[in-house]
Every structure is written in structure tokens, then in C-alpha cells.
Amino acid sequence: AQTVTQSQPEMSVQEAETVTLSCTYDTSESDYYLFWYKQPPSRQMILVIRQEAYKQQNATENRFSVNFQKAAKSFSLKISDSQLGDAAMYFCACYQGAQKLVFGQGTRLTINP
Amino acid sequence: GAVVSQHPSRVICKSGTSVKIECRSLDFQATTMFWYRQFPKQSLMLMATSNEGSKATYEQGVEKDKFLINHASLTLSTLTVTSAHPEDSSFYICRLGQLSGGYTFGSGTRLTVV
Numbered sequence: 760a761q762t763v764t765q766s767q768p769e770m771s772v773q774e775a776e777t778v779t780l781s782c783t784y785d786t787s788e789s790d791y792y793l794f795w796y797k798q799p800p801s802r803q804m805i806l807v808i809r810q811e812a813y814k815q816q817n818a819t820e821n822r823f824s825v826n827f828q829k830a831a832k833s834f835s836l837k838i839s840d841s842q843l844g845d846a847a848m849y850f851c852a853c854y855q856g857a858q859k860l861v862f863g864q865g866t867r868l869t870i871n872p
Numbered sequence: 873g874a875v876v877s878q879h880p881s882r883v884i885c886k887s888g889t890s891v892k893i894e895c896r897s898l899d900f901q902a903t904t905m906f907w908y909r910q911f912p913k914q915s916l917m918l919m920a921t922s923n924e925g926s927k928a929t930y931e932q933g934v935e936k937d938k939f940l941i942n943h944a945s946l947t948l949s950t951l952t953v954t955s956a957h958p959e960d961s962s963f964y965i966c967r968l969g970q971l972s973g974g975y976t977f978g979s980g981t982r983l984t985v986v
Contacts, residue, residue, distance in 0.1 A: 794975065802910075802963060804977035850915060858904055858969040862915045 761786045761855045765863035772841045773871050779826075780836045780866050782851030788812075792854040793827070793834045798865075799847040807849070810834065838868075846870045874900035876968050878978025885956055885985055893951045893981045895966035900976075904969025905949035907941065909962050910980075916965065922949045956985040 763784045772778035784793065795807040810818045810827050817825050822842075826835045838845055851863040875898040885891050895905055903924045908916040922928045922943035930936050938960075940952040953960055965980040 796977075802965075802980050802982075804916075804965065804967075804980075806975065857921075859906070859918065859921070860967070860975065864915050 761788075761853055761861045763851055763853050763861050763863040765849075765851055765866050767866045768864070769867045769869070771869040771871055772838075774841055774843060776841055777837060777839045778841055778868065780838075780849050780851075780868065782834045782836070782863055784832050784834060784851070784853045784861075784863075786832075786853055786855070788854075788856055791856075793825075794852040794854075794860065795823070795825070795834075795836045796850045796852060796862075797845075797847045798850060804850075808836065841870050843870050843872060874898075874968055874970075874976045876902075876966060876976050876978040878966055878981060880981060881979060882982045883984070885983070887957055887985055888955055890952055890954045891956055891983060893953075893964055893966075893983075895949045895951075895978045897947050897968060900968065900970070901946040902943075902949065902968055902970075903946065905943060906967040906969060907939075907949075907951050908965045908967065910965060911962055919951075919964075921969075924949075953983065956983070958985045961985045 791812045793810045797805045797807050808820045822839045824837045848865045850865050852860045855861050877896045905922045907919045910916050919934045920928045920930045922941045924943045928941035943949040961984050966978040968976045
């Protein structure tokens with residue numbers, strides 16, 4: 760069975776600094792996708808960034824970037840120039856096949872002003 | 873990207889009654905919709921997969937007769953919690969299945985059973 764592990768239940772960072780959220784996964788699929796979702800207090804799930812496993816280049820979306828290490832099955836999220844609005848729960852997810860997503864336990868990110 | 877409208881956002885119902893939650897795909901043909909449940913401070917747990925025009929498939933441990941799913945059209949999937957009890961109180965959220973749809977989530981429904 761696929762598993763996604765986020766080993767950091769909580770993280771905090773000073774505003775304008777950089778923070779990295781960790782995620783490891785295990786899958787038997789040869790082709791898969793990885794995602795980071797943000798869930799603010801409203802509980803709306805917002806897609807932050809997506810990585811196709813066949814692509815070697817790390818995905819980037821403005822201040823958000825990933826460090827995708829396929830051999831190590833690691834998929835960390837880096838948030839640069841942290842802003843107060845980045846405070847939320849962040850979930851790492853792996854496409855399981857049949858369009859299913861497996862989610863990690865989540866990391867609660869706090870931004871200190 | 874695709875937009876999924878979920879209603880209601882909040883509902884309070886009495887124990888023993890049924891509640892229907894709707895997820896509507898506004899601009900994308902939703903052949904597949906996933907339904908999740910999320911308890912406070914926990915991750916999303918997949919409950920079932922609804923497929924347009926066919927029976928839903930349920931994850932292990934999810935009661936089919938309690939959580940009725942209907943996906944009669946390409947734009948609408950519904951989850952009905954039947955004979956609700958306080959332990960069914962949770963946050964329910966749907967997700968569009970197709971990757972080309974961006975794996976978009978609905979805005980969620982907070983169900984409280986009193």
C-alpha cells in the first residue's frame with residue numbers, strides 16, 4: 760500500500776524567512792504525481808504545487824518550490840519569503856492510481872511576525 | 873482550472889435525520905468524484921469514489937448504507953448521511969477525479985449532529 764509520511768507535525772518560521780516542509784512517500788507505481796496542498800482555517804484545500812515523477816526538473820510556483828529526490832522518495836516543499844497568509848496546514852499527497860490521492864498527516868505551519 | 877461547488881458549507885441536524893451534501897462541477901465533466909472525511913487536526917480519509925452512471929465504490933470500513941452516494945450526471949455528485957448520529961459529525965469534502973481538472977476540491981461541509 761502507498762504511504763505518505765510528513766514527520767513534522769508543526770513548523771514555525773519568521774515572516775520573510777524561508778522554511779522547508781518534509782515529505783517522504785512510498786509507491787509501487789512507475790509513473791505518478793506528487794502534490795502539496797494548503798488548508799487554511801477555512802479548510803478549503805488549495806493546490807500549491809504539483810510534480811510529475813517523470814520530470815527531473817523541480818517544480819516551482821512563485822515563492823513555492825520543491826526538492827524532488829526520486830531515488831530517496833522525498834518531496835519537500837520550500838516556501839521563500841514567508842508571508843502571514845502562508846500560515847495553514849500543509850498536506851503532501853501522492854497519486855495512487857485510479858485517480859486516488861494518498862495524503863500525509865499534515866504539517867501545521869505558523870508564521871511569526 | 874476546474875471549479876467544484878459544494879453545498880451546504882455548514883449543517884446542523886438532529887440525530888436520526890438524514891443530510892444531503894452536493895458537489896457540483898461547474899465547468900468540467902466530472903466522471904469521477906471522491907468523497908473524504910476529515911476529523912479535527914487530522915488528515916483527509918477517503919470514504920468512497922463515485923462514478924457517473926454507476927455504483928460508488930467504498931473504502932474498507934465505510935458503511936455503504938449509511939453514506940449513500942449518487943452520481944447521476946457529469947456535473948453532480950451527492951453524499952447522503954442517513955440516520956445521522958453525533959459520531960458522524962465531521963468535515964466532509966469532495967474532490968474532482970480527473971488530473972486534467974486539477975484534482976480540485978470542493979469547499980467542504982461541516983456537519984454537526986446534535
